Amino acid sequence: MVRQNSSMAIVAAIVVAIIGLVYFTYRPIMNNLQLGLDLKGGLHVVLQAQEKEGEEITQDTIQKSIGVLRNRVDNLGVKEPSIYPQGKDRIVVEIAGVDDPEQAVDIIKNTAQLEFQDEEGNVLVTGKDLKDAQASPGTGGQGATVDLEFNDAGAKLFAEATAKNVGRRIAIVIDEEVISAPTVNEPIPNGRAQISGGFTAEEAQNLAVLLRSGALPVSFNIMEKRTIGPTLGADSLDLSVKAAIVGLIAILIFMIGYYLLPGAVAAISMALYTVLVLGTMIMLGTSLTLPGIAGFVLSIGMAVDANIIIYEHIKEELRLGKTLKASIQSGFARAFWTIFDAQLTTLIAALVLIWFGSGPIKGFAVTLSIGIIASLVVALGFTRYVMVLCADFVKNTKLYGV
Amino acid sequence: MQIIQKRKWFYILSLILIVPGIISMFVQGFNLGIDFKGGNMLLYRIETPADTAAISQTINDLQIVRELSVQQSGNEFYIRTNELNQEQTQQITAALGSKFGTVTLLSAESVGATIGSELVRNAFLAVAIALVLMGIYITFRFEWNFGVAAVLSLAQVVLFVCGVFSLMQFEINGAFIAAILTIIGYSINDTIVIFDRIRENLRMKKKDSLDTLLNKSIMQTMNRSVNTVLTVLMPLIALLAFGGSTIKVFVLAMLIGFVYGAYSSICIASPMYYEIKQRG
Numbered sequence: 001m002v003r004q005n006s007s008m009a010i011v012a013a014i015v016v017a018i019i020g021l022v023y024f025t026y027r028p029i030m031n032n033l034q035l036g037l038d039l040k041g042g043l044h045v046v047l048q049a050q051e052k053e054g055e056e057i058t059q060d061t062i063q064k065s066i067g068v069l070r071n072r073v074d075n076l077g078v079k080e081p082s083i084y085p086q087g088k089d090r091i092v093v094e095i096a097g098v099d100d101p102e103q104a105v106d107i108i109k110n111t112a113q114l115e116f117q118d119e120e121g122n123v124l125v126t127g128k129d130l131k132d133a134q135a136s137p138g139t140g141g142q143g144a145t146v147d148l149e150f151n152d153a154g155a156k157l158f159a160e161a162t163a164k165n166v167g168r169r170i171a172i173v174i175d176e177e178v179i180s181a182p183t184v185n186e187p188i189p190n191g192r193a194q195i196s197g198g199f200t201a202e203e204a205q206n207l208a209v210l211l212r213s214g215a216l217p218v219s220f221n222i223m224e225k226r227t228i229g230p231t232l233g234a235d236s237l238d239l240s241v242k243a244a245i246v247g248l249i250a251i252l253i254f255m256i257g258y259y260l261l262p263g264a265v266a267a268i269s270m271a272l273y274t275v276l277v278l279g280t281m282i283m284l285g286t287s288l289t290l291p292g293i294a295g296f297v298l299s300i301g302m303a304v305d306a307n308i309i310i311y312e313h314i315k316e317e318l319r320l321g322k323t324l325k326a327s328i329q330s331g332f333a334r335a336f337w338t339i340f341d342a343q344l345t346t347l348i349a350a351l352v353l354i355w356f357g358s359g360p361i362k363g364f365a366v367t368l369s370i371g372i373i374a375s376l377v378v379a380l381g382f383t384r385y386v387m388v389l390c391a392d393f394v395k396n397t398k399l400y401g402v
Numbered sequence: 403m404q405i406i407q408k409r410k411w412f413y414i415l416s417l418i419l420i421v422p423g424i425i426s427m428f429v430q431g432f433n434l435g436i437d438f439k440g441g442n443m444l445l446y447r448i449e450t451p452a453d454t455a456a457i458s459q460t461i462n463d464l465q466i467v468r469e470l471s472v473q474q475s476g477n478e479f480y481i482r483t484n485e486l487n488q489e490q491t492q493q494i495t496a497a498l499g500s501k502f503g504t505v506t507l508l509s510a511e512s513v514g515a516t517i518g519s520e521l522v523r524n525a526f527l528a529v530a531i532a533l534v535l536m537g538i539y540i541t542f543r544f545e546w547n548f549g550v551a552a553v554l555s556l557a558q559v560v561l562f563v564c565g566v567f568s569l570m571q572f573e574i575n576g577a578f579i580a581a582i583l584t585i586i587g588y589s590i591n592d593t594i595v596i597f598d599r600i601r602e603n604l605r606m607k608k609k610d611s612l613d614t615l616l617n618k619s620i621m622q623t624m625n626r627s628v629n630t631v632l633t634v635l636m637p638l639i640a641l642l643a644f645g646g647s648t649i650k651v652f653v654l655a656m657l658i659g660f661v662y663g664a665y666s667s668i669c670i671a672s673p674m675y676y677e678i679k680q681r682g
Contacts, residue, residue, distance in 0.1 A: 046517065101510075102488060223514040232445065232508040243644040247637025254633060291580055294652060297641065298584060301634035302591065305626075308633070309595060312626045338598040341543050345594060346587035348539060349532040353583055356528040361580045368584070 007392035014386060015268060022271050025279070032282045036289030036363055039237045041230030042096035043104055047220035049089040057089045061217050066091060071213035072107050090223065101227035103206070111219040112210035115173045116161065116193075124161035124170065126215075129154025131191075133211035135204035138196065144204035145196040146211065155191025163187035172197075174207075175219075240293045247297055251304055259311050261399040265386050266307040273303055273378045280370050291364035299371020302343060306379035309342075310335040311401065314387075318402045324391045332384050339379065347372045405620050406613040409673035416670060419662075420558060423565010432568050435575035436482060438522055440515030441469070444481040444491065449504040457481070460501045466490045478508065485512060525579040529560070532583060536590055544601055547682065551675035552593045555666050559589050563659045577652040585659030588634070592627060592667035599623050600672070612679060616672050624668070631664040 037044050049057045049065070062085050073081040073095060082094040098104050114127030131151040138144045150158050161170065162184050171181040172195050179197040199207065252270065255263035277296065281288065288296075314331030322330070350372065353365035405412070436443050448457075454472040457479060461467055466486070473480040481494070491510060499505045533553055541549035560582060567574060599619040603610075610618065638660070641653045 048514075048516075102492070105488060221514075222512070223517050224512065226509070226511040228509045229507065231447075231506070239644045240641070243640040244637065246644065247640035250636035250640065251633050254629075254636065258629065291577055291652065294641065294656075295584075297637040298588070298634070298656075301630075301637060302588075304633045305591070305630040308626050308629050312623075312629075316622070334602070338595055341598060342591040342594045345536045345539055345590045348535045349583050349587035349590070352528050352532040352535065353580065356524050356531075361576055364577075364580045364584075368587075 004393045007389045011386060011389050011393075018268050018271050021275055025275055029275070029278050029282065033278060034282075034285065034287035035233075035237070036287045036292065037094060037096055037226075037233075038228055038290045039233045039288065040096055041228050041233035042094065043098050043101040044224070044226040045093045045105060045108060045222060046086065046224035047091045047093065047108070048223045049091070049218045049220055051089070052218070055218070057218060059085075059088070062089065062091060065216050065218065065220070068214050068216050069093060069108060072209060073104070075209040075213065076104055076107060078104075091220070097230065103202075105222070105225065107206060107209060109220065109222055110210055111175050111216045112213070113175055113215045114211055116158070117171045117173055118161070118165055119168055119171075125150070125154055125157045127211055128215070129157065130211060130214075133208045135199075135201070135208040137201065138199075138204075143196065143198040144201045145194050145199070146204050146208050148193045148195065148211070150191035150193070152191075155189075158191055158193065159187060159189045236290055240290060244293060244297050248300065251300070255304065255307070259308075259401050261390060261394055262307070262311045262314070262387065262401065265383060265390065266304065266311075268386065269307065269378050269383045270300065270303065272382060273300070273374055276374045276378065277367075277371050280374065281367065284366075284370075286366050286370070287363070288367070289363035291361065292367040295364040295367035296371060299368050299375060302346065302372060303375030303379060306335075306339045306343070306375055307383060309338055310379065310383070315401055318397055318400060324395060324397060324400070325388070328384075328387050328391055332380070332387075336380060339376070343372050343376055403621065404617060405669060406616050406673055406676055409669075409676070412669040412673065416558060416562075416666075420562050420565055423562060423569055426565060426568040430568065430571070432564075432574045433571040435573040435578075436511060436513045436518070437576040438518045438574060440485055440513050440518040442481075442483045442486045442491070443509075443511045444483075444494065445508040445510075446479045446481065446495075446498060447477055447506045447508055448479060448498070448502050449477060450502050452477075452479070452502050454479070456501070457498065460497050461494055464493055464497055466493060485514065521576060521579075525576075528579070529582065529586070532586060533557070536586075540590075540594070540597075544597060547675055547678045548597050548601075550678055551671055552590060552597065554674050555593060555671035556586055556589055558670065559585060559659060559663045559666050562662050563655060566658055567655065572651055572654065575651065578655055581652050581655035581659065584656055585663055588660055589663030589667060592630070592664055593671045595626060596620060596623050596667055596672060597675070600675070612676060616676055620668060620672055627664060627668055631660060634660055 049062065051057050066083050066085065069083050069091065070081070073083065073093065076095075076098065078095050078098050080096070082092075084092055086092050093108055095104055112127065114130070115123050116125045117123055129150050130148060131154070132149040134147050136145055136147050165184045166186060167184065169181045169183050172179045179195055195207070248270070252267045255266045257263070259266065277299070310331055313335045314327050317327035317331050318324070347369060350365045350369045353361055354369065454474050457472045458470060461470055461472075461481065467490075468484045469482075471482045473482075486494075495505065495507050533556065537549045537553045540552055563582060563585060566572075567578070596619060599622055600616060603615050603619050608615070635657070638653055638657050642650065642657065
């Protein structure tokens with residue numbers, strides 16, 4: 001009798017604890033879970049480095065390019081851009097919540113190689129020696145301009161170049177395109193220059209950003225570009241979350257209706273399971289994508305399957321006339337390897353996907369893998385513990401579905 | 403139920419279900435999305451009444467697009483074209499705006515053809531590697547007969563799903579590959595639970611003949627097989643009903659695959675094992 005009461009107390013405490021856990025972690029989870037670009041809107045660009053003859057693309061080139069790109073994107077004033085290498089000659093740029101994705105693409109894709117050339121085409125000074133570049137509104141209806149300031153070395157080179165070319169033209173060339181070619185009236189010793197090319201205010205602003213951040217060491221082609229507007233992202237999120245909740249409730253109703261008491265235990269396990277999976281995702285910094293939601297829903301299905309396998313085994317043992325406790329023990333023991341083998345094979349497929357997949361597929365596989373591991377822990381550990389406790393005070397085998 | 407004795411009927415049923423798909427794969431092939439063949443996909447929301455013909459007309463008049471397909475889903479329109487640059491995309495948006503008024507560009511995707519063909523190669527590789535690794539695992543945990551039977555049963559599930567997608571000309575995209583791999587994972591899960599019961603019954607060394615033992619194992623796990631597929635169908639149907647249009651194809655592939663996979667686990671996998679065991 002004492003045992004019966006204490007078991008009942010523990011189960012009650014567990015139920016209260018889980019409800020409390022869900023209640024108190026709901027907000028922090030919703031606030032901290034990173035959402036993928038497809039759910040919050042944003043820009044995803046894959047850049048492919050263009051190999052020039054005799055110049056190999058090294059890891060160093062890619063790392064330098066990432067630094068330059070980071071500078072540029074930071075200048076757009078967006079939060080937490082994610083820029084990372086893919087393979088050995090590609091760079092992925094992901095920017096969330098950007099208002100004008102097209103402008104961002106403009107900023108990213110240009111090499112921004114600035115050169116001052118004399119009339120013979122000799123390079124006099126390059127963008128490497130720039131200290132600053134600022135857009136200014138411009139005067140006299142010529143459009144906006146970009147004001148350049150060279151560093152000491154650049155100022156010296158520029159002074160020499162202008163001294164040598166008085167009365168001749170110096171071309172300002174960006175990415176092999178002549179922007180303007182003003183005539184030098186007198187030597188310029190202060191290291192300041194101005195580019196005027198009939199820019200609009202926005203063009204001047206973008207150009208200033210590009211020149212300030214420096215040139216990319218190689219030029220890049222856009223291989224893949226995806227922009228998701230924020231409205232589409234929000235719509236998808238609302239709909240998918242709604243679908244996930246409806247699906248979950250349907251599963252719980254089915255489980256409780258069909259398996260009765262064990263079904264209720266499964267419902268509690270599922271609550272713990274959900275907190276566990278989402279919590280792990282936050283800790284690993286995995287962002288939730290649309291396929292990720294699908295992977296999550298699927299992994300819930302597999303977690304429920306683990307419970308179904310266990311309960312069917314327990315029912316079988318009960319029908320053989322074993323006691324409740326013995327049935328639960330041997331039901332779990334027999335189900336253990338079934339569940340282990342079944343889920344491990346699925347995990348193998350998920351791991352292959354993590355290895356080979358990119359973007360959306362990876363998001364799906366990561367969520368599924370976390371889900372499978374969590375379901376093994378919850379079904380074979382937690383559910384078992386609660387079921388054994390329940391057997392202490394609920395003796396009626398009808399409530400176990402027999 | 404005498405599943406092993408009736409196995410010929412199940413083979414015939416499977417053939418009836420699979421062969422049209424295979425023919426379609428050869429005759430009309432697949433509707434490859436831009437993930438695979440490269441190109442542009444623009445998604446617009448147009449508030450005023452519009453139809454696909456009028457939209458196609460407007461875009462064709464610009465004379466910048468080589469390939470064009472327009473698909474409608476409510477007031478949202480999917481426009482697929484060959485690869486376009488930024489200016490061309492802006493031209494399309496402007497043209498639609500002046501023709502239909504309130505037009506919002508919800509998403510724009512552009513994929514280079516190289517990335518597309520890499521995706522195809524990686525997808526095939528991923529499926530092949532996953533199948534081989536799972537086969538090895540089953541051989542290691544059970545015996546090779548089970549491994550071969552499971553992989554054969556899986557292969558025809560994959561064939562069936564691909565066949566349906568070819569027949570219906572549903573779009574094949576990156577998410578579809580993820581769906582196929584999920585189906586593989588889930589069906590193998592299904593099959594292994596049955597094989598696990600066969601393994602358990604084989605160890606009991608009863609005097610049952612192999613077909614009786616297999617039938618018994620299938621029937622003992624039938625409750626679980628049916629309940630599991632039911633529970634996994636619930637969230638999928640919910641996703642299909644409410645889920646965003648972006649994952650419809652993904653969910654549809656899984657729905658078809660899970661149902662056929664469950665059937666295959668019950669009616670094809672064990673008979674396959676029986677065939678191999680009888681001959682071996």
